[in-house]
Amino acid sequence: MRAGENRVWLLHIAVVLVILALHFVLPPYHHGILARVMVLAILAMGYNFAFGYTGLLSLGHALFFGAGMYAMGLGITGLGLSPGIAVLFAIVCSVLVSAIIGSLALRTAGVSLMIVTLMFAQAGWYLILYFGEITRGDEGFVIPQAQRLVAGIDLADSNNRYLIALILFAIVLFTTLKLVRSSFGKALVAIRENEERAKMLGYNVFAYKLGAIIVSGTISGLAGAAYGLLFGYVGATFASVQYSILPLLWVLLGGASTILGPFVGTLFMTYLIDISSEFTEAYLLVAGVILVLLTLFARQGIVGEVKKRFAPWLP
Amino acid sequence: MAAVNLLETKNLTKQFGGLTAVNGVSFELPAGQVRALIGPNGAGKSTLVGLLCGRIEATAGDVFFEGHKVTHIPAHKRIGMGMAYTFQITSIFGKLSLHENVALAARPHHKGGAGDLDQAVFGALGDVGLQDRAEELASDLSYGHQRLLEIAMGIVQKPKLLILDEPTQGLADVEVEQFNALIKRLSETSTILLIEHNMNVVMETADFITVLNFGEVLAEGTPQEVRANKLVQDAYLGAG
Ligand SMILES: Nc1ncnc2c1ncn2[C@@H]1O[C@H](COP(=O)(O)OP(=O)(O)OP(=O)(O)O)[C@@H](O)[C@H]1O
Ligand SMILES: [Mg+2]
Numbered sequence: 001m002r003a004g005e006n007r008v009w010l011l012h013i014a015v016v017l018v019i020l021a022l023h024f025v026l027p028p029y030h031h032g033i034l035a036r037v038m039v040l041a042i043l044a045m046g047y048n049f050a051f052g053y054t055g056l057l058s059l060g061h062a063l064f065f066g067a068g069m070y071a072m073g074l075g076i077t078g079l080g081l082s083p084g085i086a087v088l089f090a091i092v093c094s095v096l097v098s099a100i101i102g103s104l105a106l107r108t109a110g111v112s113l114m115i116v117t118l119m120f121a122q123a124g125w126y127l128i129l130y131f132g133e134i135t136r137g138d139e140g141f142v143i144p145q146a147q148r149l150v151a152g153i154d155l156a157d158s159n160n161r162y163l164i165a166l167i168l169f170a171i172v173l174f175t176t177l178k179l180v181r182s183s184f185g186k187a188l189v190a191i192r193e194n195e196e197r198a199k200m201l202g203y204n205v206f207a208y209k210l211g212a213i214i215v216s217g218t219i220s221g222l223a224g225a226a227y228g229l230l231f232g233y234v235g236a237t238f239a240s241v242q243y244s245i246l247p248l249l250w251v252l253l254g255g256a257s258t259i260l261g262p263f264v265g266t267l268f269m270t271y272l273i274d275i276s277s278e279f280t281e282a283y284l285l286v287a288g289v290i291l292v293l294l295t296l297f298a299r300q301g302i303v304g305e306v307k308k309r310f311a312p313w314l315p
Numbered sequence: 316m317a318a319v320n321l322l323e324t325k326n327l328t329k330q331f332g333g334l335t336a337v338n339g340v341s342f343e344l345p346a347g348q349v350r351a352l353i354g355p356n357g358a359g360k361s362t363l364v365g366l367l368c369g370r371i372e373a374t375a376g377d378v379f380f381e382g383h384k385v386t387h388i389p390a391h392k393r394i395g396m397g398m399a400y401t402f403q404i405t406s407i408f409g410k411l412s413l414h415e416n417v418a419l420a421a422r423p424h425h426k427g428g429a430g431d432l433d434q435a436v437f438g439a440l441g442d443v444g445l446q447d448r449a450e451e452l453a454s455d456l457s458y459g460h461q462r463l464l465e466i467a468m469g470i471v472q473k474p475k476l477l478i479l480d481e482p483t484q485g486l487a488d489v490e491v492e493q494f495n496a497l498i499k500r501l502s503e504t505s506t507i508l509l510i511e512h513n514m515n516v517v518m519e520t521a522d523f524i525t526v527l528n529f530g531e532v533l534a535e536g537t538p539q540e541v542r543a544n545k546l547v548q549d550a551y552l553g554a555g
Contacts, residue, residue, distance in 0.1 A: 202394035
């Protein structure tokens with residue numbers, strides 16, 4: 001068992017090191033894409049914690065992504081916080097928002113949970129538009145370069161951006177890896193697999209699910225804060241329904257309830273859209289067809305299929 | 316001093332719409348006993364134990380565990396207080412290994428480290444003879460072996476009260492005999508409430524029997540008394 005343990009950690013460390021190595025060799029265009037993918041993969045990892053590991057299908061994670069992003073952005077421009085403090089502020093806000101939304105939405109399950117989370121997220125998006133004087137509504141607002149300095153590091157610089165994105169990505173990757181292998185994570189899987197049984201083994205199902213939503217929402221909020229800070233823009237689009245659907249697709253594509261799946265899915269889909277848009281106007285159609293093919297022939301997602309066929313030890 | 320009751324119910328009642336599945340049952344289970352709960356199909360046995368452990372909410376009446384009223388305490392807390400429940404319809408984690416199934420049952424009760432947990436898990440799997448299959452998926456087991464896994468998940472909790480709902484259903488004769496021996500060993504540390512259709516198991520293991528019919532207690536007594544009871548013969552044993 002110990003050897004298997006090491007193999008898991010080594011694999012994930014290797015993935016992080018490969019991404020680090022790519023920093024030195026990738027041409028600027030792909031370097032830029034990968035930086036963005038890493039931040040979005042944080043959102044996907046957060047989503048996967050609730051959806052993949054706990055079996056909670058939310059259609060409202062844009063709310064958490066947006067909450068983190070706006071808390072960070074308004075923290076800097078409105079409250080005059082420094083970027084580092086603004087990110088901490090965003091994390092605190094994300095904990096609060098996910099605790100409140102979770103404790104309300106988890107009174108439902110299944111399809112009702114999808115609808116309730118979707119409605120909360122739509123309400124959040126509407127609030128952003130409604131309070132346009134503060135949030136600048138649809139237009140959003142730019143975070144000036146002068147305010148994107150952390151300890152003298154300029155986040156507008158593409159090299160710094162990539163490395164900070166990688167650090168945050170790695171932190172979330174290893175945190176979720178640790179969590180899903182803890183007794184907390186194993187209880188979540190038990191609840192996903194057989195909720196009634198888990199309850200009758202003495203697990204407080206509601207409390208565990210709430211914990212999962214808080215972890216998931218907080219990671220998603222961190223992704224929003226990082227995205228706004230690294231790319232210098234905060235806007236209502238990021239709180240729209242698109243950013244609830246995208247993490248679901250990334251996770252399905254990459255492999256739900258796998259640690260690397262969210263990253264692989266985000267990477268794959270980003271390039272899918274990028275490459276097909278070079279050849280055709282109808283790139284969304286191409287992306288759609290490939291998604292359908294994958295769900296027909298690789299139902300577990302990319303990493304999920306690898307896990308099923310070759311490496312059942314993958315977490 | 317009078318014997319201490321581990322479990323007690325007063326006028327416990329459950330209605331499903333118009334159907335009264337459990338009707339005013341007052342029942343006492345002294346600590347240390349192996350109690351069999353028998354009765355014809357649909358008598359309300361599963362419903363009654365569901366009320367005891369909190370899986371089903373009572374319509375009226377009360378449940379007391381170690382003298383505390385637990386009628387409105389949620390199921391997971393009752394399990395935490397020392398009740399363990401195994402399902403009549405096998406309810407395991409099919410996609411997880413046997414080891415993980417039992418470990419999941421053990422963790423909420425477990426204070427020690429990972430090594431101790433492992434030991435407890437293998438101990439419980441050993442009790443039901445499944446220790447060599449710890450890494451297999453639960454869904455790969457035969458029906459009878461899944462029943463045994465359920466029992467292991469109950470045992471590993473080291474419960475004060477172990478509730479077993481038709482545990483021997485689907486077991487081979489040899490396995491039933493092993494089960495009887497297991498119950499005798501467990502009865503040294505746990506109180507056991509056993510729903511059972513197999514009268515051999517009942518006669519072999521039970522100290523005391525409660526007979527349920529149409530949601531009401533029809534008779535109670537030692538195995539000999541119950542076997543001799545005319546009402547029971549008419550309602551149940553004769554028919555079976
Ligand atoms: N959830 C439910 N909703 C409606 N009726 C129910 C429900 N559960 C049980 N019943 C009914 O309550 C009565 C008692 O059922 P119960 O399962 O407790 O019987 P049992 O004694 O365990 O029977 P068996 O020996 O077949 O397991 C039956 O008539 C059953 O149909
Ligand atoms: Mg029954």
